[in-house]
Amino acid sequence: MIIPASFDIQGHRGCRGLLPENTIAAFTKALLMGVTTLEFDLVISKDKQVVVSHDTFFHHEITMMVDGEDVTESNEHQFNLYKMNYADIKEIDVGMKRHPRFNSQVKVPAVKPLLKELIETSERLSSKILFNAEIKSTVEGDGIDHPQIAEFCDLVIAQIKKAHLTNRFTIQSFDTRALEYMHKMYPEIKLSYLVETKGTLEKHLKALTFTPTIYSPDYTLLTKKDVDTAHKSGIRVIPWTVNTKEEIETLIKMGVDGIITDYPNLFFE
Numbered sequence: 001m002i003i004p005a006s007f008d009i010q011g012h013r014g015c016r017g018l019l020p021e022n023t024i025a026a027f028t029k030a031l032l033m034g035v036t037t038l039e040f041d042l043v044i045s046k047d048k049q050v051v052v053s054h055d056t057f058f059h060h061e062i063t064m065m066v067d068g069e070d071v072t073e074s075n076e077h078q079f080n081l082y083k084m085n086y087a088d089i090k091e092i093d094v095g096m097k098r099h100p101r102f103n104s105q106v107k108v109p110a111v112k113p114l115l116k117e118l119i120e121t122s123e124r125l126s127s128k129i130l131f132n133a134e135i136k137s138t139v140e141g142d143g144i145d146h147p148q149i150a151e152f153c154d155l156v157i158a159q160i161k162k163a164h165l166t167n168r169f170t171i172q173s174f175d176t177r178a179l180e181y182m183h184k185m186y187p188e189i190k191l192s193y194l195v196e197t198k199g200t201l202e203k204h205l206k207a208l209t210f211t212p213t214i215y216s217p218d219y220t221l222l223t224k225k226d227v228d229t230a231h232k233s234g235i236r237v238i239p240w241t242v243n244t245k246e247e248i249e250t251l252i253k254m255g256v257d258g259i260i261t262d263y264p265n266l267f268f269e
Contacts, residue, residue, distance in 0.1 A: 001249055001267070008258025009267050010037040010132055012241050013054060017102055017262035020062065020095035022052045023110035024121055031122060035264045037130040037170075038122060039240075042115060042156055044146050049086040050115040050159050056081055056136060056145035061100060064093045082145050086114065102262070115156070119163045132170045132192065132260075135178040149177045150185075157186050172216060176207050183210050192216045192238070201226040201235075214238050216260070219251060227255045 014026025022040050030038060041054040058079035063071040071079060081089060095110025122129050135153065137146050146152050160169050171182050172192035179191050192214035195204050198221055215230050219239035230237045240260035242248050248259055248266060
């Protein structure tokens with residue numbers, strides 16, 4: 001596999017295919033492996049802590065409750081992180097349950113970390129690593145699963161600024177409201193537009209009032225024309241989630257600027 005010199009290798013949720021997602025263990029392994037960017041997700045707790053988590057609740061696929069209560073697909077939304085203080089969130093294990101879709105995942109005791117913990121760990125290992133953080137918000141979730149958009153974004157940016165890392169952070173989201181707010185209030189932050197619906201680059205970008213730094217679609221939706229059009233507009237293209245060498249090689253030939261993958265080891269084996 002020939003990798004362009006400036007290619008951005010992003011470890012999805014750390015390295016979800018190898019270790020439990022969005023945990024310090026997964027981020028540490030991805031860093032030591034040599035990724036250029038850590039990709040992860042952010043939610044907010046009841047006490048306004050910025051927590052690294054893909055879901056706004058404890059997902060049944062990864063959660064083991066301390067009291068033995070079973071988290072199921074039917075009741076998982078009852079374990080809403082926005083209705084829990086972080087002191088309670090950090091008591092729940094999300095690393096030891098066997099994942100039904102990632103059989104090679106090594107199981108380790110782990111909890112959902114705070115963003116500041118992720119930053120502290122990463123900075124101890126590398127002063128060059130980049131961060132790609134997703135704002136996990138929806139219109140339906142406003143005030144229920146997360147704060148209103150302005151407060152959500154402000155809480156995240158406060159942590160990034162406190163760590164003096166605005167130049168190394170990209171904020172990504174499917175929620176155009178979050179991107180628009182970030183663009184207006186924090187123009188120094190790079191923004192990535194996540195896309196999971198069919199359509200051309202031009203069609204998708206009509207949803208925004210500005211040109212994002214990065215266009216990040218589901219890789220199965222991406223075409224060579226989209227890549228070329230994006231580059232002509234000065235937009236980088238980083239698709240998700242690409243998990244085989246064959247797919248990675250196809251996308252590199254297509255001209256993408258990076259890859260988000262659950263298996264960053266594919267680049268280093």
